[in-house]
Amino acid sequence: MVTVVGIGPGHPDLITPAAQKIIGTADVLIGGKRLLDSIDTAGKEIFYITGHIDSALKELERNSDKSTVVVVSGDPGFYSILRTIRNRLPHLPVNAVPGISSVQVLFALIAQEWQDVAFTSVHGRSLDELDKVTGHNKKICLLTDDKLTAPAIARHLRERGVGGRAVVGKNLSYPDQELIDTTVEALAEMDGLESCVLYIEAAIGD
Numbered sequence: 001m002v003t004v005v006g007i008g009p010g011h012p013d014l015i016t017p018a019a020q021k022i023i024g025t026a027d028v029l030i031g032g033k034r035l036l037d038s039i040d041t042a043g044k045e046i047f048y049i050t051g052h053i054d055s056a057l058k059e060l061e062r063n064s065d066k067s068t069v070v071v072v073s074g075d076p077g078f079y080s081i082l083r084t085i086r087n088r089l090p091h092l093p094v095n096a097v098p099g100i101s102s103v104q105v106l107f108a109l110i111a112q113e114w115q116d117v118a119f120t121s122v123h124g125r126s127l128d129e130l131d132k133v134t135g136h137n138k139k140i141c142l143l144t145d146d147k148l149t150a151p152a153i154a155r156h157l158r159e160r161g162v163g164g165r166a167v168v169g170k171n172l173s174y175p176d177q178e179l180i181d182t183t184v185e186a187l188a189e190m191d192g193l194e195s196c197v198l199y200i201e202a203a204i205g206d
Ligand SMILES: C[S@@+](CC[C@H](N)C(=O)[O-])C[C@H]1O[C@@H](n2cnc3c(N)ncnc32)[C@H](O)[C@@H]1O
Pocket: 009, 010, 072, 073, 074, 075, 076, 077, 078, 079, 080, 100, 101, 102, 103, 123, 142, 143, 144, 145, 169, 170, 171, 172, 173, 174, 195, 196, 197
C-alpha cells in the first residue's frame, strides 16, 4: 500500500500523531532529502526524490506491495506529488494522510480566517498561475519558489497596478521563521524571500 503523508511545515510539533504513526510502521520512505532528514528513518528503506520524478515513480511502483510512505511537506492535498502519482500510476491504490499546510501556519500567525482567499502557486510554475487569479480576487495567497520570489511577485503586481497589503512567511515554523507584514510597493524593493507563502490583500482600484 502506498500512502502519501503530509508532515506539516517543518517543526516537529506540527506533525500529526496520525502521520507519525504511519511513518513509524512504514517499510519504505520516499521523499525529498530535507523532509526525510527531519524525521526518524531508522530501520527503513529510504529513497530520495531528486529532480528526476520518473525514478521516484519507478521506485514507488517497485515497492507498492510493501508499506510505502511518500513523505510530503504541509498537506498532500495542496501542491504535492499526490496528483502526479494518481495521474501517472492510475492503477496503484493510494491513500493520503493530511498534514498542516504552510498556508494554514501563515494565516494562524496573522490571526486571520482564509475561507475567502484564492489560492495558487508559482512554485516550479509560471506567473500565468498568478495572473489567472489577479483582478477578480481581492485576497490571494500563493506559494513562491527561488526564481519567482516574493519580491519578484510584488514587482509583477506593481506593474499591473495592484497594490495593498503583502504578508510573507518564510521558513514557517522553523527557528529562523520570518514574517513580514508590509505593502506590495515595499515588498517590490526587497531582496531574497525565496520559497515563501505570500498573502496579498489587494487595494483594487486604489
Ligand atoms: C511543493 S510546495 C508544497 C506545499 C505543501 N504541500 C503545503 O501544504 O504547504 C512547496 C512550497 O510550499 C511553501 N512552503 C512549504 N513549507 C514552507 C514553510 N515551512 N515556510 C514557508 N513556505 C513553505 C513554499 O512556497 C514552497 O516553495
